[in-house]
Each structure stands twice: as C-alpha cells, then as structure tokens.
Amino acid sequence: MTQDxxxxxxxxxxxxxxxxxxIYVNGDIVHRDDAKVSVYDSGFMLGDxxxxxxxxxxxxxxxxxxxxxxxxxxxxxxSLDVGMDKAGILDALTQTAKANGMTxxxxxRLMLTRGVKVKPFQHPSLSxxxxxxxxIMEHSKPVDGLHKKGIRxxxxxxxxxxxxxxxxxxxxxxxxxxxxxxLQAEQAGADEGLMLDPHGFVNTTNACNxxxxxxxxxxxxxxxxxxxxxxxxxxxxxxxxxxxxxxEKNYSLYEAYGADEAFLTGTFGAQTPVAEIDGKPIGTGxxxxxxxxxxxxxxxxxxxxxxxxxx
Ligand SMILES: Cc1ncc(COP(=O)(O)O)c(C=O)c1O
Numbered sequence: 001m002t003q004d005x006x007x008x009x010x011x012x013x014x015x016x017x018x019x020x021x022x023i024y025v026n027g028d029i030v031h032r033d034d035a036k037v038s039v040y041d042s043g044f045m046l047g048d049x050x051x052x053x054x055x056x057x058x059x060x061x062x063x064x065x066x067x068x069x070x071x072x073x074x075x076x077x078x079s080l081d082v083g084m085d086k087a088g089i090l091d092a093l094t095q096t097a098k099a100n101g102m103t104x105x106x107x108x109r110l111m112l113t114r115g116v117k118v119k120p121f122q123h124p125s126l127s128x129x130x131x132x133x134x135x136i137m138e139h140s141k142p143v144d145g146l147h148k149k150g151i152r153x154x155x156x157x158x159x160x161x162x163x164x165x166x167x168x169x170x171x172x173x174x175x176x177x178x179x180x181x182x183l184q185a186e187q188a189g190a191d192e193g194l195m196l197d198p199h200g201f202v203n204t205t206n207a208c209n210x211x212x213x214x215x216x217x218x219x220x221x222x223x224x225x226x227x228x229x230x231x232x233x234x235x236x237x238x239x240x241x242x243x244x245x246x247x248e249k250n251y252s253l254y255e256a257y258g259a260d261e262a263f264l265t266g267t268f269g270a271q272t273p274v275a276e277i278d279g280k281p282i283g284t285g286x287x288x289x290x291x292x293x294x295x296x297x298x299x300x301x302x303x304x305x306x307x308x309x310x311x
Contacts, residue, residue, distance in 0.1 A: 015139040024135035042114035047174025049113030056106035060305035107140040150275030154190030160225035181206040197225040201250040208264035218246040231265040
C-alpha cells in the first residue's frame with residue numbers, strides 16, 4: 001500500500017492462500033477461477049439479491065442466528081425464496097469451510113440472488129431457476145495499522161434514504177448508494193464517507209455503523225436510516241449490560257466534531273477507531289471507552305462461539 005492509498009475499514013493482511021480458495025456456487029465447490037454465475041443472474045443484472053458478511057472463530061460462525069434472522073427477514077420482505085432453511089445454510093457454510101481447511105480468521109460473504117432470468121429485464125417473474133447461492137470465504141485478519149491509526153471520515157453529499165425508497169435495512173446486492181458515498185469521501189481525501197440522514201443528522205458510514213463518545217456517554221443514530229448491523233446491536237446491548245450509558249438519538253455534526261472518541265462497527269473490523277472527521281481530529285487520540293467496548297465484545301465473541309448452537 002502506498003502512502004496515498006486510502007485505508008478502508010475492510011483492509012486485511014495480504015494472504016497468498018486466498019489465491020487458491022474454493023468457492024461454493026449452488027452446491028458445487030470450485031476453485032475461485034472457475035466460480036461463475038450467469039450474466040442473466042438477477043444479482044448481476046439488477047442487484048436483486050441479499051448478502052451477509054460473517055466471521056469464523058475456531059470453527060464457529062459468530063452470531064450466526066442474528067445473521068440468519070436478518071437474511072431471512074430481508075428475503076421474506078422482497079419475496080425471495082431462500083430455497084433452504086437455516087440448517088441448510090449452515091451445512092453449505094460448513095462444507096465450504098471444510099473444502100478450504102478453514103477454521104479461524106476467516107471472513108465470508110454469503111450471497112443469495114433471485115437466480116437466473118429468462119430475459120434481460122427487471123420483472124421478478126422472469127427469474128425462474130430458483131435462487132443462486134454463492135459463498136466466498138477468505139483468510140482474513142484486519143490490518144493492525146487500522147486500529148492504531150484510525151480511519152479518516154469525510155461527510156459526503158450522498159445521504160441515507162427514507163425507508164419507503166430503498167430501506168437501508170436491506171443488505172442488498174445493490175450498494176450503489178454506499179458506493180457513491182465512498183467515492184465522494186475518497187475524492188475529498190478521506191478513507192470512508194460519513195452519511196447524514198434526510199434531516200441532516202449524523203447517521204452512518206458507507207460500510208459500517210457509526211458511534212461517538214461524549215463525556216462518558218456512547219451515542220449512535222436512532223437506527224432509522226442505517227443498516228441494522230449485528231455488531232451495532234451487540235455494542236448497544238453490551239453497553240447496557242456493563243453500565244456504559246448508551247443512547248440511540250439524533251445528533252448533528254456539531255456533536256460529532258466535538259466528540260471525545262468516535263468509532264465504527266461491523267462484522268469485519270468489530271470496532272474501528274475514527275481519527276478525524278472532515279479534517280478535524282476527534283478527541284486526543286485516547287480512546288478508553290472504545291477500548292473497554294472492544295474488550296467486552298471480544299469476550300462476547302468467545303462466549304458466542306463456544307456455544308454449541310452455532311457449531
Ligand atoms: C452499510 C453497512 N452498514 C453497516 C454494516 C455492518 O453490519 P454488521 O455489523 O452486521 O456487519 C454493513 C455490513 O454489511 C453495511 O453494509
């Protein structure tokens with residue numbers, strides 16, 4: 001990486017083993033060079049599909065039930081028949097992990113689309129093959145530097161939409177809203193975009209959920225316009241259980257710029273510190289509240305992945 005290359009919240013150490021991973025495509029597990037879907041696939045053609053990012057710890061998928069709840073809820077909402085139950089998905093994940101000899105420090109992108117269309121048009125009834133399920137698993141460890149240095153955010157013109165346009169809770173294949181926000185941040189010289197809601201309150205980033213710490217309190221948006229992140233909810237629950245005051249509320253850039261700490265949450269990076277927003281350094285660089293949350297989150301992952309339910 002050169003000095004000018006922006007950091008992303010999903011930077012991981014280069015791992016040569018990923019050059020030869022095997023990918024699950026509708027029941028077949030094949031070398032990545034041979035893993036292909038049709039150009040008529042609803043996901044490719046329209047972004048008509050849902051996905052989940054999950055991590056494997058010592059052979060167990062962390063918060064598997066929560067990820068499946070989100071996936072099945074999203075698919076139900078858009079009448080996308082998953083074609084299997086939760087146990088079927090777990091079996092496909094297990095087969096893929098086994099074929100790759102993977103047990104830990106693994107990130108997976110599980111993608112389900114409405115399947116192959118008979119014609120290159122939008123109508124869902126033209127997707128007649130049943131769903132396409134693809135599982136990509138990579139060896140992945142977030143880079144250390146990210147946690148030391150922190151992410152630079154820029155507020156971007158692209159906003160989160162109202163739920164009646166495209167509800168931000170859909171983890172849909174189409175991420176164009178987020179991609180545009182990310183481009184705008186990059187063009188402003190930052191690593192990721194900080195997105196506002198339609199009323200101008202601070203909402204989320206293009207790829208993660210966003211938190212600030214002010215005078216010992218943890219604040220995040222109301223949740224109305226952002227991804228219902230599994231990590232976001234775990235952080236809120238952990239704060240509540242550990243006596244850290246936490247609020248889901250509207251706040252503006254005024255409060256974000258003046259925060260003592262700011263951090264992002266997501267399955268990949270867990271909690272990632274924010275160094276600056278719009279060129280303004282956040283706090284002094286000491287992050288005691290985030291450090292505490294990181295420690296109790298790590299413990300939660302250990303407990304969750306030790307429970308037989310997600311084996
Ligand atoms: C826009 C956006 N926000 C936040 C998240 C983080 O969600 P989670 O904590 O479930 O990984 C994601 C991950 O898919 C995302 O795409």
